[in-house]
Each structure stands twice: as C-alpha cells, then as structure tokens.
Amino acid sequence: MSKKMPISVTVNGQTHDLLAEPRELLIYVLRERLDITGPHVGCETSHCGACTVLMDGKSVKACTVFAAQANGASITTVEGLGTPDSLHALQRSFREHHGLQCGYCTPGMITRAAKLLEENPTPTEAEVRFGMAGNLCRCTGYQNIVKSILAAADEMNAEQEVAE
Amino acid sequence: MTRAVHQSTPHDSASLHVAGSARYIDDIPEPPGTLHVYVAQSPHAHAKLITLDLEAVKRAPDVVAVLTAQDIPGTNDCSPVMGDDPVFISSHALYCGQSLFAVAARSRDAARRAASLAVAQWEPLPALLTIEDAMAAESYVLDTRTLERGDVDHALQNAEHTLSERFHIGGQDHFYLEGQACLVVPSEDGGVHVRSSTQHPTEVQHTVAKVLGLADHAVTCEVRRMGGGFGGKESQPALFASIAALVAHHTGKPAKVRLDRDDDMVMTGKRHDFRVDFTVGFDASGVIAGVDVVHAVRCGMSADLSAAIADRAVFHADNCYHLPAARIRSFRCLTHTVSNTAFRGFGGPQGMLGMEQIIAAVAAHLGLDPLEVRRRNFYRPGADTTPYGMVVEDFVADQIVDELADSADYSERRAAIVAYNASDAAAATGIRRGIALTPVKFGISFTTTHLNQAGALVQLYSDGSVLLNHGGTEMGQGLHIKVAQVVAEVFGIALDRVRPSSTRTDKVPNTSATAASSGSDLNGMAALRAAETIRDRLAVVAAERFNCAPEDLTFADGTVSCADQHLPFDALVKAAYLARVSLSATGFYATPKIHYDAERFQGRPFYYFAYGAAISEVSVDTLTGEYRVDRVDILHDAGRSLNPAIDLGQVEGGFIQGMGWLTTEELWWDSAGRLRTHAPSTYKIPTAGDRPRDVRMALWDQGENREDTVHKSKAVGEPPLMLAISVLQALQEAIWAESSQAGMLLDSPATPERLLMALASQHNE
Ligand code: FES
Numbered sequence: 062m063s064k065k066m067p068i069s070v071t072v073n074g075q076t077h078d079l080l081a082e083p084r085e086l087l088i089y090v091l092r093e094r095l096d097i098t099g100p101h102v103g104c105e106t107s108h109c110g111a112c113t114v115l116m117d118g119k120s121v122k123a124c125t126v127f128a129a130q131a132n133g134a135s136i137t138t139v140e141g142l143g144t145p146d147s148l149h150a151l152q153r154s155f156r157e158h159h160g161l162q163c164g165y166c167t168p169g170m171i172t173r174a175a176k177l178l179e180e181n182p183t184p185t186e187a188e189v190r191f192g193m194a195g196n197l198c199r200c201t202g203y204q205n206i207v208k209s210i211l212a213a214a215d216e217m218n219a220e221q222e223v224a225e
Numbered sequence: 226m227t228r229a230v231h232q233s234t235p236h237d238s239a240s241l242h243v244a245g246s247a248r249y250i251d252d253i254p255e256p257p258g259t260l261h262v263y264v265a266q267s268p269h270a271h272a273k274l275i276t277l278d279l280e281a282v283k284r285a286p287d288v289v290a291v292l293t294a295q296d297i298p299g300t301n302d303c304s305p306v307m308g309d310d311p312v313f314i315s316s317h318a319l320y321c322g323q324s325l326f327a328v329a330a331r332s333r334d335a336a337r338r339a340a341s342l343a344v345a346q347w348e349p350l351p352a353l354l355t356i357e358d359a360m361a362a363e364s365y366v367l368d369t370r371t372l373e374r375g376d377v378d379h380a381l382q383n384a385e386h387t388l389s390e391r392f393h394i395g396g397q398d399h400f401y402l403e404g405q406a407c408l409v410v411p412s413e414d415g416g417v418h419v420r421s422s423t424q425h426p427t428e429v430q431h432t433v434a435k436v437l438g439l440a441d442h443a444v445t446c447e448v449r450r451m452g453g454g455f456g457g458k459e460s461q462p463a464l465f466a467s468i469a470a471l472v473a474h475h476t477g478k479p480a481k482v483r484l485d486r487d488d489d490m491v492m493t494g495k496r497h498d499f500r501v502d503f504t505v506g507f508d509a510s511g512v513i514a515g516v517d518v519v520h521a522v523r524c525g526m527s528a529d530l531s532a533a534i535a536d537r538a539v540f541h542a543d544n545c546y547h548l549p550a551a552r553i554r555s556f557r558c559l560t561h562t563v564s565n566t567a568f569r570g571f572g573g574p575q576g577m578l579g580m581e582q583i584i585a586a587v588a589a590h591l592g593l594d595p596l597e598v599r600r601r602n603f604y605r606p607g608a609d610t611t612p613y614g615m616v617v618e619d620f621v622a623d624q625i626v627d628e629l630a631d632s633a634d635y636s637e638r639r640a641a642i643v644a645y646n647a648s649d650a651a652a653a654t655g656i657r658r659g660i661a662l663t664p665v666k667f668g669i670s671f672t673t674t675h676l677n678q679a680g681a682l683v684q685l686y687s688d689g690s691v692l693l694n695h696g697g698t699e700m701g702q703g704l705h706i707k708v709a710q711v712v713a714e715v716f717g718i719a720l721d722r723v724r725p726s727s728t729r730t731d732k733v734p735n736t737s738a739t740a741a742s743s744g745s746d747l748n749g750m751a752a753l754r755a756a757e758t759i760r761d762r763l764a765v766v767a768a769e770r771f772n773c774a775p776e777d778l779t780f781a782d783g784t785v786s787c788a789d790q791h792l793p794f795d796a797l798v799k800a801a802y803l804a805r806v807s808l809s810a811t812g813f814y815a816t817p818k819i820h821y822d823a824e825r826f827q828g829r830p831f832y833y834f835a836y837g838a839a840i841s842e843v844s845v846d847t848l849t850g851e852y853r854v855d856r857v858d859i860l861h862d863a864g865r866s867l868n869p870a871i872d873l874g875q876v877e878g879g880f881i882q883g884m885g886w887l888t889t890e891e892l893w894w895d896s897a898g899r900l901r902t903h904a905p906s907t908y909k910i911p912t913a914g915d916r917p918r919d920v921r922m923a924l925w926d927q928g929e930n931r932e933d934t935v936h937k938s939k940a941v942g943e944p945p946l947m948l949a950i951s952v953l954q955a956l957q958e959a960i961w962a963e964s965s966q967a968g969m970l971l972d973s974p975a976t977p978e979r980l981l982m983a984l985a986s987q988h989n990e
C-alpha cells in the first residue's frame with residue numbers, strides 16, 4: 062500500500078485533518094469523506110464542470126485536483142454559498158429564472174458563476190457564455206442559466222449600491 | 226381565485242438543487258458495509274468465450290464477491306421484451322463492452338483493479354458492425370416491416386418527376402449528466418430494496434425479481450429523481466440494478482453500481498443510426514404523388530425496444546405531409562454493437578428527418594423555396610389520412626408555420642440570404658449563409674397500446690397537507706411540479722401544501738415507463754382523479770355542514786365555500802377525519818380512443834399530435850467547414866400549458882439536444898467495433914458557447930388540445946427535439962449555395978469535417 066499523507070483542508074469554513082491516499086482526488090474527499098455531495102461527478106476528466114468548486118478563490122474541477130494539492134487550501138462548495146433557508150443571490154436566481162431542470166449540473170454552474178461574477182460583476186451575455194463554457198448542461202439550452210446569472214449580477218450590484 | 230395550473234412555478238426541487246442538497250443515488254449516505262461493484266466487460270465485438278479464470282480476481286485485496294452467469298439464481302436476462310439481453314455473457318460476446326462478470330469490493334477502486342486480473346480466453350468471430358455490413362449479410366434482429374398505402378408503383382411511374390437519394394443519420398449518446406447508478410439494500414426476508422436512477426421503476430422491479438428468481442412483491446424499486454434520462458434510463462438501468470441486486474443477494478450486504486462516464490458510454494445503448502433510401506414522385510409544383518422509403522435501422526446485438534422505435538420512425542415518415550401513395554420498409558439490422566435504445570423521440574426524429582430531406586430534395590430539384598413545397602403538401606381537409614390510416618383531426622402545423630414565417634420575416638430574410646450568397650462579399654469571404662423552416666408533427670401515446678395507463682396515490686393528512694405519489698418519474702422535466710399543480714388546483718390549496726414524493730413500486734404498482742412524452746398526460750390525469758375522489762368525499766362533509774348541495778361548493782384559495790358560508794380547507798379536512806372519512810385515494814387513467822392493429826400497421830396509435838415549427842439561420846465558412854447558428858425562431862404548441870416556464874425549458878432543451886445530434890455529436894467506432902468517442906473529450910455535446918446567438922422562442926398562444934387531456938395541455942418532452950432539423954437543413958442550404966449541384970443531401974451529424982468533405986466532393990464534380 063502506498064503511503065498516506067496527512068493533509069489539512071478547510072471546506073466552507075471548517076478545517077478537516079485527514080490522511081489522504083496519494084492518488085485520492087479532491088472530489089472524493091469532499092463527497093465520500095466529508096459527505097459534501099453538492100459537487101457532483103459527471104465525467105471525472107475535467108470536461109463537464111459538475112464537480113466545480115472554489116479552491117483558494119479559483120474555480121477548479123475537483124475531479125482533477127489531488128487531495129494532496131488541496132493541502133492547506135480553503136475550499137468553497139455550493140453548500141458554502143448558501144443553504145436552502147438562506148440562499149445566495151445566484152442560488153435564488155437559478156431557482157426563480159428556471160436555470161435548472163434535472164439539477165445535476167446546477168451546483169457546479171452556480172459555483173462557477175460565483176467566481177465569474179467576482180471577476181466581472183457586470184458581464185455581457187457573451188461574456189457569461191464564454192465564462193460558463195467549461196460547464197456542461199444536458200437538459201437546458203443554457204438560456205435560463207445565462208439569464209439567471211445576469212439577473213443575479215443585477216441584484217448583487219444593486220445590493221452593493223445600497224450598501225455603499 | 227389563485228390558480229395552480231397554467232402558472233410558471235419553479236421546479237419543486239429547485240431550492241434543493243441550487244443549494245446542492247437534492248440527492249441523487251450517489252449522494253445518498255451509504256449504509257454501513259456497502260459494497261462497490263465494478264462490471265467487467267468483453268473486449269471483443271463478437272467472440273466465443275473459451276475459458277474465464279477469476280482466481281486472481283477473487284484473491285485481490287478487499288474483494289468480497291465475484292459473480293458470473295453461473296451465480297444467477299433466476300433467469301440470465303435483463304431485456305425489456307424479447308429475452309435476449311443476458312446480464313452476464315455465458316458463451317458469446319456480442320458487443321465490445323458487454324457485461325462479463327462483476328466484482329464487489331470494499332471500494333470502487335479495489336473492485337476495478339481486481340477486475341483487471343481476470344484471464345479470459347476468447348475465440349474471435351467475424352463481426353458485423355455497420356448498417357452496410359448487416360444489410361449485405363441480411364442480418365436482422367426482428368422481422369422486416371412494411372407499411373403500404375395506395376398504389377406506390379403506379380404513382381411513381383406516372384409522376385412528372387422522380388428522384389432517388391440515400392443518406393445516413395447518425396446515432397447519439399444520451400450523455401445524461403448523472404451516469405447510470407443504483408443502490409440495492411437487502412431486506413430481512415430475502416427481498417431487496419432497489420434505488421435506481423431509472424425512468425422505469427416497474428421494469429427494474431420485474432427484472433430484478435426475474436434475475437433473482439423472486440416474486441415481484443419481494444422487490445421494491447424507488448426513484449426520487451434522475452440527473453437526466455432522455456430515454457437512456459428506460460431499459461438500460463435494468464442491467465445495473467440486476468447486478469447490484471445479485472451482489473446484495475449473494476453477500477447480504479448493500480451494493481452500489483455507479484458507472485464512470487467512459488464505461489457508461491461504452492456499455493449503454495444509444496439512439497439508432499439510420500440509412501434512408503427514398504424514391505419520390507412529384508409534379509412541377511412540388512406536390513408529392515408517392516414515396517418509396519427504406520429505413521435500415523441499426524439495432525445492435527439485441528432487440529431491446531427496437532421494434533417500437535423502428536415502428537415510430539415509420540409512423541413519422543410522413544411528418545406534416547399528405548402522401549397519396551406511400552411504401553415504407555423498415556429493416557431492423559442486427560450488428561455486433563451495443564443494443565440501441567430509446568432516446569427522446571424514439572425513432573420519430575429519424576423518420577421525420579427522412580421526410581424533411583425528401584422535401585428539401587424536391588425543392589432543390591425544382592428550384593423552389595422549400596417552404597412553398599411544404600405548404601403544398603401539408604395535410605388538409607380531404608387529404609388528411611396518414612399512411613397508417615389515422616385521420617389527422619387536429620392539424621395546426623400550417624397555422625403555426627404561417628405565424629412563425631410572418632413574425633420571423635422568413636421570406637425577406639431568405640431573399641436577403643439568396644442575394645448575399647450570390648454577392649461579391651460572399652465570394653470574397655467564403656462565407657455562405659442558409660436558412661430553413663421545418664415543422665414538426667409528433668404523435669402522442671405509446672404505440673404499444675397497453676402502456677397507455679397510469680396510477681396515482683394521493684394522501685391527505687389530517688392537517689390538510691397532501692402527499693402525492695404517482696407512477697411517473699422525475700428526470701428534470703418538471704413532471705412532479707406539474708402533477709402537484711394539478712392536485713393543488715383540485716383542492717384549491719397553495720402549491721406548497723402538496724408534496725411530491727419518490728416514485729415507488731410499493732405505492733403505485735404496474736406502471737409504464739416515464740417515456741413517450743406521456744408523463745404528465747397520464748400521471749396528471751391519474752392524480753387528478755385520485756384528488757377528485759377525495760374532494761368529493763370532503764364535499765359531502767362540507768355540504769352537510771353548510772346545508773347546501775355538494776355541487777354548489779367551491780374549493781379555492783385554501784377555503785371551501787358555499788355562497789357566503791366559508792370554511793378553511795384544513796378545518797374541513799379535520800372535520801372529515803373526525804367524521805371517519807377516508808382521506809386517501811388511488812386514481813387510474815387509461816388513454817381513450819386509441820387502437821392499433823400491429824399486423825396491418827393500421828389504426829389510431831396516437832391520441833393526438835403535438836406541433837411546432839422552427840426557423841434556423843446559419844453561416845458556414847466554406848474554407849474550413851466551420852459554422853455558426855446565427856438565429857433561431859421557434860413557435861411550439863404545448864396546448865394550454867400546465868407550466869409555461871417548464872414547457873419552454875423543454876422546448877429549448879429539446880432543440881439544443883436535437884442540434885447536438887445533427888451537428889456535433891459524433892459516435893465513432895473503430896474497425897474492431899470499439900467505441901472511440903466515449904468521453905466528453907471526443908464526444909461533443911453543445912456548450913453554452915454553441916448556443917445560437919439569437920434565440921426567439923415562444924409557446925403558441927392559441928394552443929389548446931382538442932382532446933380531453935389534463936387541463937387541455939399537450940405533451941412536450943420529445944417533440945421540440947425535432948425542431949433542430951431546421952439547423953441541418955439551413956447548413957445544407959448554405960452548402961448548396963456554393964455549388965450548382967444543389968440537392969446533395971447531407972449526412973448527419975453535419976460536423977465541420979463533414980461539411981468540408983461535402984464541399985470538396987461538390988467541387989470535384
Ligand atoms: S466530473 Fe469533474 S469536470 Fe466532470
């Protein structure tokens with residue numbers, strides 16, 4: 062058996078110390094060890110985006126990040142953005158604008174969109190399309206996903222203005 | 226009064242989905258001791274199994290059980306109809322990827338590693354891989370079927386013009402984002418509880434029982450939701466459920482099968498690819514006198530659902546057009562490839578595309594606008610009988626087409642594109658443009674008549690809240706919310722008082738697959754009836770209290786009223802409970818009017834038709850073959866939509882999925898019969914970036930079902946997929962603009978590579 066290595070990851074604000082297999086992937090640490098099942102597995106080859114999470118502020122596909130690479134990192138999953146009782150603006154927007162059908166891609170979409178809006182709070186439709194091209198959805202035609210993101214951007218910007 | 230139906234209510238699980246707390250099979254916490262199962266596969270397309278040595282597999286670390294065909298206590302078959310899909314190979318491999326044995330281990334990784342230690346000896350046999358191979362060898366999995374009406378030979382001989390062409394239609398992988406998955410827990414009495422990502426819980430139940438040698442009542446199948454289905458979870462989950470159940474049965478432990486993407490794509494059936502040959506006879510104005518069509522359908526190694534799929538292709542070989550004489554022959558090819566299966570449209574898309582290509586060829590031959598040819602051949606009074614003898618009573622494609630052509634300026638845009646293609650600018654840039662309008666007429670009902678039935682169970686609790694259960698499954702299409710809306714409407718209560726729940730074979734038995742777009746038609750009606758039964762009982766209690774006739778009561782806004790007397794709904798329910806009135810009921814529905822003589826291929830297989838039309842406009846770079854869909858206009862008939870937002874989602878999603886099928890999604894097998902496009906790296910479904918720039922989509926506001934469906938709605942799951950035929954034909958128009966040889970039909974998928982080849986072959990002529 063290969064040697065396990067101790068790692069420490071902070072997920073949605075909570076720090077976990079674990080012994081990771083050298084080949085273990087971040088997505089399985091989240092899903093199988095920590096029971097954080099919002100990020101899904103769609104392809105395991107970094108094409109579909111269902112497993113998208115934020116790692117130290119960057120969008121990553123957790124199916125192609127080793128657990129060891131996440132040592133010391135801070136991870137945010139869709140669960141860290143909001144809960145069913147207190148949803149993030151993007152989460153509300155995906156619900157209200159029908160940005161989902163089967164919902165399997167949704168956690169990855171929302172987590173990716175959160176990063177997109179952080180980098181570009183006022184994106185054009187074309188920028189949203191481009192920014193979301195790494196996340197596949199087989200059910201929708203992306204229209205309502207794009208609409209949800211643009212509407213959330215508006216809402217977040219309005220909140221921002223009120224706050225200022 | 227607040228209505229529950231005809232409202233754009235969000236999906237019932239939307240709040241859970243956006244928070245990441247909606248559970249799919251693989252998200253359910255595993256019961257302690259759960260075993261992970263890997264399914265080992267045949268490396269050959271066609272071969273005889275000589276020996277299979279699994280000793281090393283059994284000795285591998287963390288392995289708990291290794292199971293083969295010998296370990297099946299019941300029947301080694303997981304086929305939906307014909308008895309020809311073994312769970313495990315017993316003597317011959319019939320496709321590359323066919324299930325050979327299963328390893329159950331303490332982790333998925335251990336199971337997978339162990340499986341690679343098997344030593345199998347095979348004697349490879351010659352394999353038929355393509356439609357061409359099978360047709361040449363006359364290798365068929367099912368009898369050839371012919372639908373014939375009128376004197377076709379006479380019509381063709383006497384026609385002013387005739388044309389004969391051949392083209393190919395590619396298959397399609399479902400690429401549901403959640404792969405096949407199932408979790409089986411053994412129960413105390415030798416039975417099993419199966420959680421499966423399936424569109425057909427009853428079939429999973431029955432198959433597992435058959436494989437384990439149990440009575441149906443010993444097996445319960447449950448499904449809360451799927452991460453997409455599209456037909457790929459109709460018959461396909463039975464294999465994986467059977468294997469997980471076998472492991473649970475032999476070990477007494479819970480067992481889970483979850484396929485990774487590559488295995489899923491290799492092991493599971495796809496949309497049937499077709500070769501279509503046709504001869505069409507027509508006059509100088511493009512009016513069709515007769516067609517002779519041959520469908521060669523690649524079914525793969527077994528029948529699966531191919532009989533009904535190939536039949537549906539035949540039923541849609543007319544699309545919206547009256548064919549005075551028609552012969553449609555359907556060859557169901559047996560090949561050594563994975564058994565093809567249901568996929569949104571179920572053969573209808575291939576049949577319809579065949580007809581639309583006939584129209585395109587006729588128009589090109591005569592130099593007419595294809596829309597004119599379409600209009601001249603539409604069904605109309607007096608010319609309204611389909612080749613299978615059904616009178617089209619509800620034809621509205623002509624109205625929808627007129628409205629869409631108008632609102633989208635089809636004629637002006639087409640004229641501008643024709644002018645552009647002839648211009649210096651087009652010559653200088655190499656960019657050609659194309660536009661096409663195609664209509665859809667899609668028959669609603671299972672053509673296997675007995676499947677058109679559904680059941681529901683509605684339970685009203687004494688606090689006035691409702692638990693809803695029915696035979697339909699949720700795969701993202703919004704079935705549960707639509708049926709909940711129907712039930713809330715009956716009771717006149719807020720939607721959040723109705724809770725949809727998992728589909729379970731121990732609540733509603735003997736259900737049909739959630740397929741054929743029939744989910745809300747069938748289950749909505751069954752739930753409506755169950756709710757009405759309970760409401761009638763409540764009405765008796767209320768009428769007594771108000772001293773009025775039950776017919777004079779209204780149930781609205783959470784209140785039951787008779788003139789100026791009112792009672793909160795919840796209070797009435799409590800009163801009914803205290804009066805010892807039953808507050809739960811089942812409902813049942815069987816679609817009326819339909820009948821069909823399969824032998825003669827005649828009858829009324831469909832309760833009604835769903836209609837739509839789309840216009841697509843494209844630009845093609847003739848130097849590279851690359852293209853862009855610039856604009857799409859869609860008008861679709863969902864009847865009186867139960868939930869317009871949900872239905873529009875189906876329209877758009879269906880269109881984009883159809884566009885993927887006809888443009889970028891290419892399945893490619895090598896000469897040994899191995900699928901080489903088995904991951905998203907090589908198999909390209911549309912991304913957010915591929916979506917047409919400008920999409921204008923609407924539900925037809927005059928839509929109303931003539932038949933007595935639930936609140937006059939129409940089924941909407943499959944029909945919109947076929948709107949994408951307009952994309953293929955717009956590409957074809959653009960290619961044809963490049964050549965004097967207009968009329969060469971494009972094979973699909975029309976990848977840039979294929980467009981480039983089409984252009985090159987035209988240049989060479
Ligand atoms: S599962 Fe990670 S990108 Fe698909």
Ligand code: FES
Binds near residue numbers: 452
């Ligand atoms: S909603 Fe099903 S994959 Fe996106």
